Amino acid sequence: MxxxxxxxxxxxxxxxxxxxxxxxxxxxxxxxxxxxxxxxxxxxxxxxxxxxxxxxxxxxxxxxxxxxxxxxxxxxxxxxxxxxxxxxxxxxxxxxxxxxxxxxxxxxxxxxxxxxxxxxxxxxxxxxxxxxxxxxxxxxxxxxxxxxxxxMLPIDKQFDLMKKLIPNSKKVGILYNTSEANSEVQLENAKNEASKHNLEIVERGISSSNDVSQALSSIISKVDVVYTLTDNIIASSMPLISSMCLEKNIPIIGGEKAHVESGALATDGIDxxxxxxxxxxxxxxxxxxxxxxxxxxxxLKETKLTINEDVAKKMNIQIPEDLKDKAIMIKGGVN
CATH class of the missing domain: 3.40.50.2300 (Response regulator)
Known part of the structure; x- marks a missing residue:
């Protein structure tokens, strides 16, 4: 036709x-x-x-x-x-x-x-x-x-980046949408990859944007870093998530570039x-x-490394020179 x-x-x-x-x-x-x-x-x-x-x-x-x-x-x-x-x-x-x-x-x-x-x-x-x-x-x-x-996210690259930027990270907080198949797939992939990087996943399920604040509050004191999935609820809630994490000095590795523009520290994700x-x-x-x-x-065969230098500065995180050389360095997303 x-x-x-x-x-x-x-x-x-x-x-x-x-x-x-x-x-x-x-x-x-x-x-x-x-x-x-x-x-x-x-x-x-x-x-x-x-x-x-x-x-x-x-x-x-x-x-x-x-x-x-x-x-x-x-x-x-x-x-x-x-x-x-x-x-x-x-x-x-x-x-x-x-x-x-x-x-x-x-x-x-x-x-x-x-x-x-x-x-x-x-x-x-x-x-x-x-x-x-x-x-x-x-x-x-x-x-x-x-x-x-x-x-599909390159979870291995994201966790490699996490270890380079936050070397002492051990516990990773993840919010996921219990009603969206793609969110559950990403969570499972993260769990499978975590042990290879000496990481432990601390997860909380959400079903709407109204759940985000309470779910994040319940884990934020228990984790060293938050990883945001490319989930539609998460994407829509990034300003809230980044604000809460910045307040507690918990860095975010984002699932994609828009998360970094909204206050995540960095991503090695798709465009x-x-x-x-x-x-x-x-x-x-x-x-x-x-x-x-x-x-x-x-x-997509290629990923893009994006780092938010304003977030790094606010959290006093030093960006290795080799990452700076190949990253897209952006500003913003910090209140």
């Missing part, structure tokens, strides 16, 4: 599109009224820097391949504001309106989209483990209408903009005729 529409895009540049293509709407002032439009539904679970960056990367990745919103594609963006039933309603609407492709940003958004349709191609990004989330049969061969990109960009390249493959069921889930 998508490949056929892509062919129509090409033909539309040569002959009058009005004589060849079926229109997507009746208002000439909107992108989806253009008769050579691909219509892509985008459902994002919640607004926070990581997911926003993923969507920006997706949009600009498409532009890099000649697909521009409002010209030859229409991106119908919807934000569920953190509400899973709303995400399901959005996904159902996309399915009933027969979008050509759905981009789902975050695990619950992807699960909602998969619940809504088994026919429309779905690209799921900012999802840690598509298989454990029930979206695909395996990461190597999905065998469903879903493929996409994983934000969600790049993740979204890579997802866009997969979208182009689908437009050109590839089937999601045959496309392995992709991961």
């Amino acid at each position: 998508v490949a056929k529409k892509f062919l129509s895009l090409i033909l539309g540049t040569v002959v009058l599109s009005t004589s060849i293509l079926v229109g997507c709407g009746d208002s000439k002032n909107t992108a989806d009224s253009s008769k050579n439009n691909l219509n892509i539904g985008v459902v994002q679970l919640v607004e926070h820097p990581a997911l926003d960056s993923a969507f920006k990367g997706f949009k600009e990745g498409l532009e890099s391949k000649g697909f521009k919103d409002g010209e030859n594609i229409h991106l119908d963006f919807k934000n569920a504001a953190g509400d899973i039933p709303t995400a399901q309603t959005i996904a159902n609407d996309f399915a009933s309106s027969k979008k050509d492709l759905i981009l789902a940003i975050a695990t619950p958004a992807a699960q909602a989209s998969f619940n809504a349709t088994k026919d429309i191609p779905i690209l799921a990004t900012a999802v840690t483990d598509h298989a454990k989330a029930g979206l695909v049969n395996s990461m190597e061969k999905p065998e469903t209408n879903v493929t996409g990109t994983s934000d 969600y903009y790049e993740l979204g960009f890579q997802t866009a390249l997969m979208a182009v493959e689908i437009i050109n005729g590839e089937k999601p069921q045959d496309m392995p889930i992709e991961r």
